[in-house]
Amino acid sequence: AQSVAQPEDQVNVAEGNPLTVKCTYSVSGNPYLFWYVQYPNRGLQFLLKYITGDNLVKGSYGFEAEFNKSQTSFHLKKPSALVSDSALYFCAVRERYSSASKIIFGSGTRLSIRP
Amino acid sequence: GAGVSQSPSNKVTEKGKDVELRCDPISGHTALYWYRQSLGQGLEFLIYFQGNSAPDKSGLPSDRFSAERTGGSVSTLTIQRTQQEDSAVYLCASSGQTGFSAEQFFGPGTRLTVL
Numbered sequence: 001a002q003s004v005a006q007p008e009d010q011v012n013v014a015e016g017n018p019l020t021v022k023c024t025y026s027v028s029g030n031p032y033l034f035w036y037v038q039y040p041n042r043g044l045q046f047l048l049k050y051i052t053g054d055n056l057v058k059g060s061y062g063f064e065a066e067f068n069k070s071q072t073s074f075h076l077k078k079p080s081a082l083v084s085d086s087a088l089y090f091c092a093v094r095e096r097y098s099s100a101s102k103i104i105f106g107s108g109t110r111l112s113i114r115p
Numbered sequence: 116g117a118g119v120s121q122s123p124s125n126k127v128t129e130k131g132k133d134v135e136l137r138c139d140p141i142s143g144h145t146a147l148y149w150y151r152q153s154l155g156q157g158l159e160f161l162i163y164f165q166g167n168s169a170p171d172k173s174g175l176p177s178d179r180f181s182a183e184r185t186g187g188s189v190s191t192l193t194i195q196r197t198q199q200e201d202s203a204v205y206l207c208a209s210s211g212q213t214g215f216s217a218e219q220f221f222g223p224g225t226r227l228t229v230l
Contacts, residue, residue, distance in 0.1 A: 006157075032215055032216045034218065036221075042223065043118075043119070043206070043221040043222055043223045043224060044158075044206070044208075044219075044221040045221070046218040046219065046220070049216065049218060051216045090157060090158065092158075094215050094216075095215070096215060102160045102163070102171070102173070102174065103160070103219070104160070105150075105157045105158040105160075106157050107156060107157040108156075108157050
């Protein structure tokens with residue numbers, strides 16, 4: 001069965017510092033991996049996804065994520081955090097060749113950027 | 116263009132009553148998903164519609180939950196005989212692409228409170 005884990009409920013970072021939001025997964029074969037962000041009082045928005053090719057994926061708002069097959073991880077990163085990045089971040093995984101249609105979301109990590 | 120819309124934005128009901136939640140996907144999107152997000156939790160998959168195919172209902176938590184999608188567009192999630200544990204934010208998402216790598220576009224959600 002596929003699963004995804006976000007080990008940190010909350011991440012606190014000072015503005016201007018680099019940030020990392022961790023995600024690990026368990027799935028048969030190579031997965032599709034996603035990051036979504038949920039700003040306060042707004043719906044989830046797609047940030048980026050890994051399909052194939054370059055392990056470093058670049059997405060919206062300066063975010064990027066690195067697919068690491070050996071560590072089964074897909075950590076979200078940004079070189080310099082902004083206060084406006086404060087939000088709830090969800091990692092998600094989907095089996096590549098499964099007939100199952102479900103995408104599995106992690107429990108979310110609340111990112112707080114202090115000025 | 117218009118995004119995914121959901122109504123109502125908030126619904127307060129009494130235990131035992133039935134509720135209907137509505138989702139209007141992005142025009143032309145063939146895939147539609149319902150999720151439930153409880154406080155402090157990740158997204159729980161409920162049901163998935165893809166075109167004219169039979170829906171994937173594997174995430175529905177009990178037979179009190181049902182959903183339909185009329186004309187391949189608007190969808191209604193119905194919860195019968197609501198219970199307090201049904202209180203959550205119900206999210207709808209649509210996707211314009213087939214295949215497992217497609218990103219989803221989320222609506223703002225309906226916050227359901229069962230008293």
